[in-house]
Amino acid sequence: MKEFEYFLFENFDADHESQNPSNPRRIFGKETDAVLSVLAQQPANTCVYMDCCGQFGTDIVRKLVDGGILRRSGTAVVFDCPVFLREDAAVLQNGIATKSAMLANLLERNIKEIRACCGAIHNGFSVERNLYHILCGMVFDGSFFAYLSGKGVLAVSRQHPSGLDYLSVLYEKCEELQTLSDELLCSYNRLVNDKCSLQTFGDANGDRFDFYRFFRLMEREDIYGQYKEAKTLLYETYGGADKDALLSDVISLIQSGWCAPSARKLLEQFGYVQNGGVCVPIYTPEHQKYITEIEGVVERCLGEAMSETLIELAGSIDITAVRHGVNRLEIANELYHIMFGFLNEELVLRKIVAAPQQIPGEGRYFKCIEVY
Secondary structure: OOOEEEEEEEOOOOOOOEEEEEEEHOOOHHHHHHHHHHHOOOOOOEHHHHHHHHHHHHHHHHHHOOOOEEEEEEEEEEEEEEEEEEHHHHHHHHHHHHHHHHHHHHHHHHHHEEEEHOOOOOOOOOHHHHHHHHHHHHHHHHHHHHHHHHHHOEEEEEEEEOOOEEEEEEEEEEEEHHHHOOOOOOOOOEEOOEEEEEEEEEOOOOOOOOHHHHHHHHOOOOOOOOOHHHHHHHHHHHHOOHHHHHHHHHHHHHHHHHOOOOHHHHHHHHHOOOOEEEEEEEOOHHHHHHHHHHHHHHHHHHHHHHHHHHHHHHHHHHOHHHHHHOOHHHHHHHHHHHHHHHHHHHHOOOHHHHHHHEEOOOOEEHHHHHOO
């Protein structure tokens, strides 16, 4: 049986919907792997829906259909979200690596203008470290992503019958795909509300010790290792998993230098505070002008080239998702993540942005704070 990794792009409050029975996180696991393995081992449109229900039970198959993982196609059942299997790896690698280097060349021609914009941000960190957060994260996994969506190049949203809005992506667990799903710099983890965000950006090659993962583990009541001490501190301070109270203390610490001692200790444990003060880059509304200028440069120099590349790949690349008739805008979404992950790696290699540290067992990432 194949095993899969499941990725969600959630357009809903993960904390508020944690116990919702329609939350797709509640159906992923070995039972799901078993169903998907059968589809993965057969040509598209040859897996009969009723046979699948008979083998695994109607309940799990219907949940996967309702959740947008699978789709009925006549009498057959097919994948209905981007799925990447072992045999897709070489095609993806060859199709994207060369194009990402070309895009990096286009960006590098404009790097002086980008550095000048970034140099106006005075937060105690180098231009290269700030560009890592701004260019690799905020722009490529934020504003430029929205720009491409606005051009109709990729999907960022999908409303499901449950009322939840999210996109799903599946990767077969195998060495061949690991560099595309885990080892690229294209993964945001953000504990966020409308005032503040505690975030990390990096690869997914490990179990990142950060606040987003901490709160997701508490949802599943799966606290282990160093998270146990963190949970004790959190409950001592707030009486429970109170995200808004924690983020309010972050704002207080930034603006006044004070927050509850146990909150400060918790922030220190997660690496946001050292010697009593914040030790990671902070981005405030006054920095937004310069970040927007960087966004504009990227749109001008990469907008058309990236759009044409994604349209071409999502329409013609010979991979499982295309053969199953998955929405091409959703395929383009994940191809974009792979593409900008390769692009970010190029920027690190060319020393345009800072190289994130490798933390044993956690992967490569940097932390920062955004204040809105």
